[in-house]
Amino acid sequence: MRTNLPGVRSERRASVNQPLRLWGGRFTADPDPALTRLSRSEASDFGLVPYDLAGSRAHIRELGRAGLLGDAEIATIQKEIDAVEKLHAAGLIEPWPEDEDVQTFLERVLTQRLGPLGGKVRAGRSRNDQAANDLKLYLRHHARGLMKNLLSLQDAIVAQAREHVATPAPGVTHLQAAQPITFGHHLMAHAQAFARDAERLIDWDRRNAVSPLGAAALAGSAIALNPELVAEELGYDGSFENSVDAVGSRDHVAEFLFVTAMHAVNLSRLAEEIVIWCTQPYRWISLHDSFATGSSIMPQKKNPDIAELTRGRSARLIGGLMTMLAALKSLPLSYNRDLAEDKNACCDAVDGLALVLPAMAGLIATMTVDVATMRDAASRGFTLATEVADFLARRGVAFSEAHEITGALVRLCEETSCQLHEIDDAGLASIDPRLTPDIREHLTLEAALDARMAKGGTSPARVAEQIDRLTQRLAVQRDWAGGYRGPQP
Structure with missing residues (x-):
């Protein structure tokens, strides 16, 4: 968008109103339009604006330590970065079609607003370490949001499990009646899987809280010589050990996508059971009207669409993981443009779970269990x-x-x-x-349930203890979600 918008400073001179390229000095011809269309980043890349600006804030202080910027220049650039962030959040500054990526977009804007001073910010860094840093900051921030939604789902499951610690239900294998268990015990089986999902997320972050800034293109920077200080400012636990690895690796992306895909699979398994439990042959649960849909032609229908949509979305998250693994499998070190696939897969996973998790948490929290029907089913099929x-x-x-x-x-x-x-x-x-x-x-159902009294069994007393232990694990997850020190746009 090239028109001046409210609150957007006019361009300082006509030349900076032209599209900006971060490369091209040795080229004698402009890029062909086909190259430009293919090379331009997709929308997910431009969603990383706040994280790129956070990296720039830390980087200009590093340029100050290197003697390339004075205090007054740092203050001026900092003020403009803050203004650009606010204007972008308000929709008053947008990428141009010619902006190749988020780094080009933001350097163009800063140069328009600051003149040559804006061009100084690029010193000592590369789009390679910027791109790696932007996505890491995005993932670390959104991992906390994912955790909070995971906690809401686990809380809903635990609340239902407490209500049904002693409610007999049919335990099944091969979808055939097997032995009686309590419904609370069955729900807690799902809660255990989601707790492991949450702990995988914490473990992922522990392993990958390493800043790539200062790696520059691949060899490290001759200007930005204090990557540890930049890492600390951005909330990382440390900085990279190897500059080639810092810009050329994306195993942290593949691992994040595995964690989210595994979570989607666990959600899909729960969703499948909800669909089954709602069917007429079962009738074990009924969904609250606010978390169900109807039919456009059959007035009597009450459909578990949330569960079905959750099942479907899991396929996309699995596909995102496969996309990233396939993109990585034959890449030589260090950076290659193939790595640009990372952002679409990650953003789709984050956005998808941000939609699915609150809906599933609400569905679980508000569903009603038909205790009598479930108890009757628990003793059928010779489960004793x-x-x-x-x-x-x-x-x-x-x-x-x-x-x-x-x-x-x-x-x-x-x-x-x-x-x-x-x-x-x-x-x-x-x-x-x-x-x-x-x-x-x-x-009797009660005798069968009480007999399973070892730790982890379906005895109501053991189920109650299981819930208490899981509640302690949830407290650790809450502390982690609330203790993030990095940028949180």
């Missing part, structure tokens, strides 16, 4: 059969034999259309005399 085998094993019967006896008892129940606890004494004895009447005290 393992109690019979365990009963025999505790009385000295080899489990292989106990398994066969229990199978025969199940077969009798199927033939007589009854449940295990409904077989009379004669029926039990006809299968095996060791199936004594006192077995019936073990053939």
